[in-house]
Amino acid sequence: MRVPLSWLREYVDLPASETGRDVQAKLVSAGLEVERVEQLGAGLKGPLVVGKVLTIEELTEFKKPIRFCTVDVGTANGTGEPQEIVCGARNFAVGDKVVVVLPGAVLPGDFAIAARKTYGKTSHGMICSGDELGMGDDGSNGIIVLPPEYEPGTDAIELLELVDEVLDIAVTPDRGYCLSMRGVAREVATAYGLPLRDPALLDVPAPNSYGYLVKVDDPRGCDRFTARTVVGLQPEARSPIWLRRRLQKAGMRPISLAVDVTNYVMLELGQPLHAYDRSRIDGPIGVRRAEQGEKFTTLDGTKRVLDAEDLVITDNRGPIGLAGVMGGANTEIADSETDPETGAVTGTTEVVIEAAHFDALSVARTARRHKLSSEASRRFERGTDPEAASAAAQRTVDLLVLLAGGTAEAGVTEVIAPSAPRTVSMPANHPDRVAGVDYGRETVVRRLQEVGCDVYGQDELVVTVPSWRPDLAFPNDLAEEVIRLEGYENLPSTLPTPPSGRGLTDRQRLHRRIGRALAGAGYVEALNYPFIGETVLDQLGLDADDARRRTVKLVNPISDEEPALRTTMLPGLLGALRRNDGRGSHDLALFETGLVFRPTGEEHKAARLPVDRRPTDEEIAGLNATLPRQPHRAAVILAGAASRPAGGARAVRAPGRTPSRPLACSPARPRRADRARRPARAVAPRPLRRAVRDGERRGGPRRTRR
Numbered sequence: 001m002r003v004p005l006s007w008l009r010e011y012v013d014l015p016a017s018e019t020g021r022d023v024q025a026k027l028v029s030a031g032l033e034v035e036r037v038e039q040l041g042a043g044l045k046g047p048l049v050v051g052k053v054l055t056i057e058e059l060t061e062f063k064k065p066i067r068f069c070t071v072d073v074g075t076a077n078g079t080g081e082p083q084e085i086v087c088g089a090r091n092f093a094v095g096d097k098v099v100v101v102l103p104g105a106v107l108p109g110d111f112a113i114a115a116r117k118t119y120g121k122t123s124h125g126m127i128c129s130g131d132e133l134g135m136g137d138d139g140s141n142g143i144i145v146l147p148p149e150y151e152p153g154t155d156a157i158e159l160l161e162l163v164d165e166v167l168d169i170a171v172t173p174d175r176g177y178c179l180s181m182r183g184v185a186r187e188v189a190t191a192y193g194l195p196l197r198d199p200a201l202l203d204v205p206a207p208n209s210y211g212y213l214v215k216v217d218d219p220r221g222c223d224r225f226t227a228r229t230v231v232g233l234q235p236e237a238r239s240p241i242w243l244r245r246r247l248q249k250a251g252m253r254p255i256s257l258a259v260d261v262t263n264y265v266m267l268e269l270g271q272p273l274h275a276y277d278r279s280r281i282d283g284p285i286g287v288r289r290a291e292q293g294e295k296f297t298t299l300d301g302t303k304r305v306l307d308a309e310d311l312v313i314t315d316n317r318g319p320i321g322l323a324g325v326m327g328g329a330n331t332e333i334a335d336s337e338t339d340p341e342t343g344a345v346t347g348t349t350e351v352v353i354e355a356a357h358f359d360a361l362s363v364a365r366t367a368r369r370h371k372l373s374s375e376a377s378r379r380f381e382r383g384t385d386p387e388a389a390s391a392a393a394q395r396t397v398d399l400l401v402l403l404a405g406g407t408a409e410a411g412v413t414e415v416i417a418p419s420a421p422r423t424v425s426m427p428a429n430h431p432d433r434v435a436g437v438d439y440g441r442e443t444v445v446r447r448l449q450e451v452g453c454d455v456y457g458q459d460e461l462v463v464t465v466p467s468w469r470p471d472l473a474f475p476n477d478l479a480e481e482v483i484r485l486e487g488y489e490n491l492p493s494t495l496p497t498p499p500s501g502r503g504l505t506d507r508q509r510l511h512r513r514i515g516r517a518l519a520g521a522g523y524v525e526a527l528n529y530p531f532i533g534e535t536v537l538d539q540l541g542l543d544a545d546d547a548r549r550r551t552v553k554l555v556n557p558i559s560d561e562e563p564a565l566r567t568t569m570l571p572g573l574l575g576a577l578r579r580n581d582g583r584g585s586h587d588l589a590l591f592e593t594g595l596v597f598r599p600t601g602e603e604h605k606a607a608r609l610p611v612d613r614r615p616t617d618e619e620i621a622g623l624n625a626t627l628p629r630q631p632h633r634a635a636v637i638l639a640g641a642a643s644r645p646a647g648g649a650r651a652v653r654a655p656g657r658t659p660s661r662p663l664a665c666s667p668a669r670p671r672r673a674d675r676a677r678r679p680a681r682a683v684a685p686r687p688l689r690r691a692v693r694d695g696e697r698r699g700g701p702r703r704t705r706r
Contacts, residue, residue: 002038003184004249005165011185011197020165026191031484032178033170040134040249041163044108048162049076050146050154051083051100051127053092059119064088066119069127073100074153077124086123091142099128099144099156108134133162136248147238161245174471176382180270183468190450190485200269200391202398211413212352213284221311222287222323223417224357224386226393229278230406233258235336235347237404252375258333258351261399263375270468271355271384271392272376274313274321276331278350283316285352287323294319298326298372310366311358323356324363324380325372351400355393357386360470368560383470390414422465426475428458431482433612435491439482447482476611507632514634515593523591523636528572530594531562536571552599552628565597565628569635577637587640598629 005020014023020037027034051071059066067090070082077083083100092098102125105113111132115124129143130136150159157163169178177183182199189196212227237257239247243264244254250267254260262273276285290296290306296319297303306312306319313321313328321327336347363380367373397408428441445455452466465472472478483491504512519525537549551564566572569592580588606626609615615623 001169001171001179001184002249002251003167003169003181004246005167006161007181007246007249008167008185008188011181011199012189012192012194014188014192014194020167023188024167027167027169027184027187029487029489030187030191031488032175032187033172035168035170038166038168040166041108041157043106043110044134044157044162045106046155046157047076047102047105048128048133048156049073049100049102050150050152050156050159051098052152053094053096053098054082056094059121062119065090068119068121071098071100071127072152073102074151076153077102083124084122085125085127086118086121087127087143089127089129089143092127092145097146097148097150097152099133099146099160101126101128107132133160135160135162135245136251136253146241160241161249164249166249171382173382176379176384176470177270177468179379179382180266181268182270182388186452199395200385200388202391202394204390204394205410205412207412207414208410210409210411212411214413214415215284215286216415216417217286217288218311219417221289221359221362222356222415223359223419224389225287225413225415226355226389227285227413228353228355228393228397229350229409229411230353230397230400230404231278231350231409233349233351233400233404233406235349236345240403243403256333256335257404258348258400261396261403262353265392265395265399266375266379269385269388269392269395270379271388272324272379273392273396274327274354274376275333275396276320276327276352276354277333277348278352279348280331281315281320281352285320285354286314287356288312288314290319296322297329298322299329299332300326300372301329304370304372307366307369309362310369311362313354321354322366322370322372324358325367325370325377326374353393353396355389355396357384357389385468387467422473424463424465424472424475424478426461426463426478428461430475430612431479434476434479435483436494437483437486437491439486443486444482447485448478450485451481453478511593511632515591518591518634518636523589526573526576526590526592528569528576528592529558529562530566530572530597531557531559532564532566532571533562534564535561540568540570547598550599552597567596567598569594569596569633570637573635573637577639581639589636589638591634591636593632593634595630596633598631600628 005023008014008023020039024034024037051073054070054072057068059068065088067087069085069087071085073083074080083102085100101107101113103113103115105125107113107128113126115122117123126132127143133144135144144160146159167184169184171178175183178187186196186198188194212229214225214227216222216225239254239257239260243260247254247260247263247267252263252267255263258275262275266272288311289308290310290312292306292308294306294312295303296306296312304322311323312319313323315331317330319328320331333351334346334348336345338345358380360381360383363377367377367381400406401408428444431444432439441458445461448455448461448463451472452469453472454464456462456464463472463478472481515525531554532551542549548567551567553564557563573590573592576590577588602625606623607619609619609623
C-alpha cells in the first residue's frame with residue numbers, strides 16, 4: 001500500500017515538522033512493515049509553469065516529425081513574450097494548456113534545462129510529459145494536456161503536487177484494514193495520540209424500495225450488497241488533476257472518471273466497488289454460485305470457464321462479474337467518443353454502483369483458481385469492513401455528482417444478512433501473562449478502545465470487536481494489540497532456562513547417523529517441499545490400488561497443482577535431479593531423509609491447544625490422534641558417470657548392484673588404472689593454445705608448459 005503523506009494529513013493533523021521518515025518510525029514501532037519512504041520530486045527545481053500553445057509550425061525537412069511552437073507562459077519568463085520551444089510530441093494542439101519547463105530549471109534525475117539550438121531552431125525550454133516529471137503512467141502517453149481553466153504562468157509544481165513523500169507499506173494478511181488510507185490514518189492517529197477524522201462517517205440515506213433490484217441467492221458468500229444509481233453523467237467529464245495525482249502516487253493509473261472515482265474511494269475507505277453501465281444491464285442484479293463450465297469474459301478480455309464454487313454477479317443474460325475479483329466486459333463503462341462530424345460526445349451516462357461484502361475464503365479461492373489477482377481481491381481476501389459498504393457507495397455517489405454533473409436517484413438498495421456483533425471474553429490480566437509485563441487493567445482497556453473495541457467488565461473483560469478487524473477472534477489476538485501498541489521494544493529479553501538431563505532421542509540419533517553416513521559416502525542432501533499432485537503419481541506408474549496413492553489433502557495448499565502431502569520421497573528428488581541436470585550438473589548423487597504421510601482414515605479437526613500453560617498428556621494424545629501416520633524414510637538417487645571420462649566413462653551400475661566406490665556429486669578422482677592410460681602430456685584446447693601463442697607474440701607473459 002502506497003500512502004502519500006499529503007493525503008494522510010487530511011485525516012490526521014500531524015505536526016508540520018514531521019517527515020515521512022518520522023511517520024515510518026512510528027508505524028514500524030506499531031508493528032507495520034514500512035519498506036521505504038519515496039521522495040517524489042527530489043531535486044526538482046523551477047520555473048515549471050502552465051503554458052498556452054499559441055502557434056505550431058511543422059518542420060518537415062527532418063526524418064521524424066518536429067514542431068516549432070510558441071507558448072504563452074505569462075510573466076514567468078520575465079518578459080511576458082511567447083516562449084519558443086521545439087517539441088516532437090503530437091498529442092496537443094493550438095489553444096491547449098501544457099506544462100512548460102523554462103531555462104534554469106532542473107527536472108528529476110538532475111536534468112538541467114537550458115536554451116539550446118536544435119533542428120535549426122533555438123528551443124527556450126521544453127514542453128513536458130508525465131514521465132519527464134516523475135509522475136509515472138498517467139494514461140496519456142505523451143505531453144500533459146491540462147484543463148482549460150488554468151491561467152498561463154501558474155506554478156505547475158504546486159498544481160501537479162510534484163513534491164511529496166510516499167510511504168510504501170507491506171501489508172501483512174492480518175492487517176487488511178491497512179490497505180486503505182482510513183486504516184493507515186487510524187494507526188498514525190493512535191501512534192501520535194491525535195484524533196482521527198474518519199472519512200467513513202457520512203450521512204447515508206436509509207434503504208428503500210425504490211433502489212435497483214438486487215437478489216442474493218447465497219447470503220453466506222455475500223452477506224451485504226449495496227446498490228446506488230447515478231444518472232445524467234457528462235460523458236466528456238474528466239478526472240480532476242488532484243484525483244489523478246492521488247491515484248498515481250498510490251500506484252494506480254487513471255482511466256476514466258467513473259472508474260477513477262471507484263478506485264479512489266477504494267483507496268480511501270478500503271471498500272472495493274464496481275460501476276456498471278446501467279444501459280448494458282439486463283434486468284435485476286443477482287448473486288449466486290456459477291454453474292460448472294459456465295463461460296464468462298472478464299474486463300481484461302479473457303474468456304474464462306467458471307467453476308461451481310465461483311461466486312458471480314449476474315443479470316438475466318448470465319454472469320456480469322466475478323464477485324470480489326473483476327467485472328465483466330459486457331457491462332463495462334464505455335469510453336467517451338467524439339463524433340467527428342457533429343462534435344457530440346457519447347459515452348456512459350448512467351451507472352449502477354455496487355458496494356458489497358464477499359466471503360474472504362471464496363474470493364481467495366476464485367482468484368487463485370483463475371490466476372486473477374486484483375486490487376479488489378487483495379482486500380477481500382484479507383477482510384474488509386462490511387459496515388463501510390454503504391458509506392463507500394455514498395462517497396462514490398457524492399463524487400460523481402460533484403465531478404461529472406450527475407444526479408443521484410433516490411432509490412437505495414441494501415441486502416443484509418442478519419449477524420450479531422463479534423465478542424471475545426478475556427481476563428483483564430491476560431496480556432500481562434502473555435508478555436510478562438504488568439500493564440494493568442486501565443492500560444489494557446485504553447489500548448483496546450484505541451483499536452476500536454468496546455470493552456465491558458472488570459476482572460473478566462467482554463470485548464466487542466470492530467467490524468474492520470476480522471483478525472481479532474481470540475484473547476491472544478487482543479493481547480497482541482495491547483503489546484504492539486505499548487511497544488515491542490519495551491518487552492524485556494529473558495532467556496529460557498533449558499531443563500537438564502535431556503538430549504537427542506534414539507530416533508534423532510539414528511537420523512543423524514544415516515545423514516552423516518550418506519554424506520560421507522559422497523551424497524549431497526536435497527531438501528524438498530513435502531507436497532505432491534496426482535500427476536506425479538501417474539508419472540511414477542503406481543497402480544490404482546497402490547497405498548501411495550492414498551494421500552492427505554491440504555485445505556489451503558500453496559499450489560493447486562500440489563494439494564497433497566507426499567507418500568514417497570522420489571518426486572522431490574527427481575525434481576531436484578531435473579533442475580540440476582538442466583543447469584549443467586549431470587553427475588549427481590542426491591539423498592533426502594524425512595517424513596512421508598500416510599492417512600489413517602480417522603483424521604478429524606484438531607482442537608486448539610492453550611498457550612498459557614503446558615498441554616496435558618490427554619490433550620497431546622488427542623492432538624496426535626488427528627495426525628496421519630508419518631514414518632521416516634531415506635531415499636537416494638544417482639545420475640551421470642561414476643568417474644571422469646579420461647579413459648572412457650564408466651557407466652553407473654544398475655540399481656541393486658553395489659558400485660565399487662562411492663559416487664560423489666563432483667567428478668571423482670580417477671582410479672589408478674585410468675591414470676595409467678593418460679597421455680604423458682595433457683594438450684590444451686585449440687582456442688587456449690591460440691590465445692597463449694598470440695600473447696607471446698605481443699610480448700606478454702610466457703606460459704611454462706609441463
